[in-house]
Amino acid sequence: SQELEQSPQSLIVQEGKNLTINCTSSKTLYGLYWYKQKYGEGLIFLMMLQKGGEEKSHEKITAKLDEKKQQSSLHITASQPSHAGIYLCGADDNNDMRFGAGTRLTVKP
Amino acid sequence: DVKVTQSSRYLVKRTGEKVFLECVQDMDHENMFWYRQDPGLGLRLIYFSYDVKMKEKGDIPEGYSVSREKKERFSLILESASTNQTSMYLCASSLYGWELFFGEGSRLTVL
Numbered sequence: 639s640q641e642l643e644q645s646p647q648s649l650i651v652q653e654g655k656n657l658t659i660n661c662t663s664s665k666t667l668y669g670l671y672w673y674k675q676k677y678g679e680g681l682i683f684l685m686m687l688q689k690g691g692e693e694k695s696h697e698k699i700t701a702k703l704d705e706k707k708q709q710s711s712l713h714i715t716a717s718q719p720s721h722a723g724i725y726l727c728g729a730d731d732n733n734d735m736r737f738g739a740g741t742r743l744t745v746k747p
Numbered sequence: 748d749v750k751v752t753q754s755s756r757y758l759v760k761r762t763g764e765k766v767f768l769e770c771v772q773d774m775d776h777e778n779m780f781w782y783r784q785d786p787g788l789g790l791r792l793i794y795f796s797y798d799v800k801m802k803e804k805g806d807i808p809e810g811y812s813v814s815r816e817k818k819e820r821f822s823l824i825l826e827s828a829s830t831n832q833t834s835m836y837l838c839a840s841s842l843y844g845w846e847l848f849f850g851e852g853s854r855l856t857v858l
Contacts, residue, residue, distance in 0.1 A: 730844070
């Protein structure tokens with residue numbers, strides 16, 4: 639089965655700073671999904687990446703999938719308190735969705 | 748907007764009790780899923796369903812069963828709750844692929 643490792647496990651940044659979260663797979667990724675979870679709530683879909691080298695942006699969040707399709711990064715520019723939460727990557731793995739353990743982001747005002 | 752509604756946000760049950768967690772989606776999605784989420788372990792798939800009356804085991808089905816009698820409703824059943832089933836339970840649905848729409852979660856505590 640596909641293992642997804644996220645780093646860092648947790649991150650505390652000052653408001654306005656940029657940050658990057660990584661998701662690394664043990665196998666080639668055929669579909670990589672980023673979700674955000676507010677504390678104690680369900681997950682919200684952010685973006686999906688499928689092609690090697692693909693990059694997508696939504697507001698101040700940019701996600702990239704490397705050419706080898708084994709690593710994805712999520713970059714937040716000029717972070718705000720509203721960005722706080724847990725970010726999870728998920729991957730399509732043979733009719734199942736595997737998730738990383740998540741990265742907990744805290745943004746200090 | 749897709750809405751996935753889970754019946755209870757917080758439940759406290761005793762060991763050995765039967766527990767029902769209900770999930771309803773309003774967008775006619777074919778696929779529905781039950782995950783549990785535990786610190787350090789991420790989300791783990793318990794069961795999923797691609798159609799009415801159809802169910803497939805996920806990674807950790809032991810101690811759980813499911814029911815899908817209607818397309819919009821997917822229920823998770825703990826026949827005899829145990830303390831190691833204390834967790835956050837998340838229901839999700841999807842139309843195609845893996846763009847999942849999640850409910851807000853049900854936090855179950857088994858004493």
